[in-house]
Amino acid sequence: MSDDNTNSRDKRSRSPSNEDRRGLKRKFDDRHEVRLIIRTRDAGAIIGIGGENIKRLRHEYKASITVTDSRTPERLVIMDGDEDNLVLIITDIGKALVEGNKSKTDKDDLELKFLIHNSQAGCVIGKAASKLKELRKDLEADIKVFPECCPRSSERLIRVIGKPELVAKAILHILVLLKPFPPRGPIDFYEPSNYDEYMVPDYGGYYDDEDDRKGKRNSFGGGGGRRDRGRSDRGGGRDRDFDRRGSGGGYGGFNNNRNRGRDRDRDDIYPPVPSNPGRITDLLSCLKTTQQVSIPAELAGVIIGKQGSNIRKIRMDTGAEVDLDDADGGKSDRIITIKGNPEQIANAQYLLQMSQEDSKYDYNKTKKELS
Structure with a gap:
């Protein structure tokens, strides 16, 4: 009988305490998933030669990072990690994208587009766009929420333009803002295989050659x-x-x-x-x-x-x-x-x-x- 009690006490002592569980919960709650849309031509700057850069990012920041394959002008970059590391990852990626596009533009500003569920867009926009104006001012970035969902999905794009560090902080700030407001309704993740060139102006995606988008529109x-x-x-x-x-x-x-x-x-x-x-x-x-x-x-x-x-x-x-x-x-x-x-x-x-x-x-x- 005493042996049974001893075993029970040992099991309880080995099991996580309430405090430990709260710590695990906090650690889990601190993690976020970021879904970026990038041009297919920009994927190489993130992946690196032989995948060296993406391996470095995963190891250095202890995060899951995936760049999807696609035969369309768009790819997804999907990241999962804690808030601080995601800010550093997006800043790192942003600087690589700016550097990689130096031959096409002399601007140092970064443009990134990330996905949220359609039902969450109102939390970012606010009544009469009041929240959106507040975010632009507080985060010192140009922020736009596109009006239509990406093709065959329930996701909408938010575009953020600014210095890489500010863009990264703005994206994570918005995702933290949305954490208490989970998606409502069907969840259909955007797949670049459903890319539709003629819907690009509405959902905010990328053309095959972004430099020629005006020609394509006309x-x-x-x-x-x-x-x-x-x-x-x-x-x-x-x-x-x-x-x-x-x-x-x-x-x-x-x-x-x-x-x-x-x-x-x-x-x-x-x-x-x-x-x-x-x-x-x-x-x-x-x-x-x-x-x-x-x-x-x-x-x-x-x-x-x-x-x-x-x-x-x-x-x-x-x-x-x-x-x-x-x-x-x-x-x-x-x-x-x-x-x-x-x-x-x-x-x-x-x-x-x-x-x-x-x-x-x-x-x-x-x-x-x-x-």
């Missing part, structure tokens, strides 16, 4: 960014009331002579015809076209959804680009521009129709009133 008939393209491409070739009458042709404008627009932009839109006729299905799946539909202005709110939730969901579910033009005063119609392959466009049109029907809006009655 390479489709002078349309500017993705939203601007949707507005500028209006003309006589629109579809009415979600009817599928043709695919709209080229990006150069939907004028009455569709064939001329299609020929002018054929090289940009149509991929090379495969030499193997059996791959015609593959050709159709990657063929991107643009379609426009006109809806009564009263339906715009239904299509957009609360805080843009419905139109974002349609984009994510179909992979198509879906944009609604700006509301001009007194205009009875709004134009929706859909871009993608035939299947993406068809699915987007279907979901748009479902949005209209789910709203129990008497669409046929509205058409008569407008005609």
Whole structure:
């Protein structure tokens, strides 16, 4: 019996005390995960020749650091460690990136972009952007929260510009600020394999060649960014009331002579015809076209959804680009521009129709009133 008691006391003495547990909890709570998006071309500056630099960072700062592989212009740098060491790591990485880009720019400022869950963005922005203004002033850095989630994810980007040390401290300050506010709703981490060049202006990612981003934004008939393209491409070739009458042709404008627009932009839109006729299905799946539909202005709110939730969901579910033009005063119609392959466009049109029907809006009655 006494032996049993002795064993019990020994077990208790070997088990962590409450104080030890609190210490372990504090140590765990001090750790943070940072998810950066970088240009693929900048990955070498972080990894180093033969991986020497990233090994040094892991060893020196006792942190987990991963640079994901990607065939797109973007990669992720995922770091896990305590707050102080993460500040040092990001500063170290930032200085390497600034040095590596000296040939392209003479600026010493660092630009880094990191990911947070969409539901946490409001904590950074605050009412009427009051918190964001406060952070900019207190952290002495240029901070921007991009409005859209990264493609097929629930994550948004925050861009921070400033001296490397200040950028690192700002990123960790924001992550510490968000610690008491865990993500709400579905969590879909951004994968660079889902990169979408045409969504870059909205979610804040990187182009294949960032130096040429202005050219890329204006390479489709002078349309500017993705939203601007949707507005500028209006003309006589629109579809009415979600009817599928043709695919709209080229990006150069939907004028009455569709064939001329299609020929002018054929090289940009149509991929090379495969030499193997059996791959015609593959050709159709990657063929991107643009379609426009006109809806009564009263339906715009239904299509957009609360805080843009419905139109974002349609984009994510179909992979198509879906944009609604700006509301001009007194205009009875709004134009929706859909871009993608035939299947993406068809699915987007279907979901748009479902949005209209789910709203129990008497669409046929509205058409008569407008005609």
